[in-house]
Amino acid sequence: MDKQTEQKKVFLEIVQQLRQLIRMEKIQAGEKLPSERVLSERLGVGRSSVREALRSLELLGLIETRHGGGTFLASTHKHQLVEVLSMFILEDEKSKKDVELTRQIHEKEAIRVISCTEILRTLPVWDSFFVKLEIEGTVNCRDVLREIIITSGNRLSLKIWFQLAAYDGDRLNRNSTEDEKLILQTMLKSMQLGYEKEALRAYEQWMGTGQTF
């Protein structure tokens, strides 16, 4: 039947078997995987084949390996994926702009989804951000965006966003300035009230003013 698809790529089968093993053993994020030698024995393949599969998963950021320590299911989201991709595909200065724009695509869509969904836009978390801005005068930019992406409910979009946000580094992980306070409050309040266009306008303003280019 689909032999043509299934036949090849034994190395990909190992990846799949690894996943199955992880589910069976109920290995949680951050926990240790069996050693390469044990895996090679249990899966009935050579250690080098196991390593090829593990290296691939490592490059994707799905596992972490510690020399002499073992292999662990990734807990933190420090994916090298974007870095590697950009190393190969995006080379010039435009790359960074592309990463930023792509990240913002997902953020804008999340804001749209939340604004249009009553259950999502009336969550208490938005009010907590709003109040925090009122009292403390600042919030962590990355935290706000992450919450927005998470709430939107698209887990693949979330995955992509994490990778792009990791690429942008600390430029995103900062406290909002005094100038951004009003903009952020406008964005949050508009989102809560379901004013999609107003929320997006505030977002655009935020992204335009908050960073220097």
Place this chain on the structure above:
Amino acid sequence: MDKQTEQKKVFLEIVQQLRQLIRMEKIQAGEKLPSERVLSERLGVGRSSVREALRSLELLGLIETRHGGGTFLASTHKHQLVEVLSMFILEDEKSKKDVELTRQIHEKEAIRVISCTEILRTLPVWDSFFVKLEIEGTVNCRDVLREIIITSGNRLSLKIWFQLAAYDGDRLNRNSTEDEKLILQTMLKSMQLGYEKEALRAYEQWMGTGQTF
């Protein structure tokens, strides 16, 4: 200085060296890379290490390997990345919906960008699609969307889209039906004229009617 970052991951250095080699040799997409044995000799590392790096790049879809044939720089975009990611992260039926929604996020943004940019929205390619619909009555859905994404100019977004489109498989790679003709013409014409909202509305209609769920 940054020894801590640079010190480890010899395996990642190989990935970088591979890229350098590709640039030096000016290897184009679809062309052949040196054999594993040659690479191992030229890079001064063991063949197994070279293979670990190559397998990772293969999983990312950056290279293709043919048993007995050789290793080639990827030409077609048949990336297994999303598949592998979803295999690990997205497990239920919602996954497919997430992939589709995420793909549409990038398509909608591309339509926005094109509609708002005179140089892009007045390209002759849109008229060619319009005319083709008029005369032949149908166009390839994937071709239209790909052209839209490419034109938008965000190469990272393009890369992601290709992966997502590959995941959706042949459901996207089909000719438009009679019912879609008017919708597509509306979308294209609105985009050409810079009517962003009208173009998006047509797009939403297209995506809503064109597929069965």
Place this chain on the structure above:
DNA sequence: TATCAAAAGTGGTCTGACCACTTTTTAGCA
């Protein structure tokens, strides 16, 4: 009990070997 050295465990890498498959070369035939 506390300390620290030895042992065991683990990932990192290299080498060599063999297999399966593809491409190239060569030898033989028409």
Place this chain on the structure above:
DNA sequence: TGCTAAAAAGTGGTCAGACCACTTTTGATA
């Protein structure tokens, strides 16, 4: 000469074993 088929070379796929560097565990000693 020209074509075909067999042989050879090239290449990826996989495995086994060895050694190193590093971490964790163990156990003996003070």
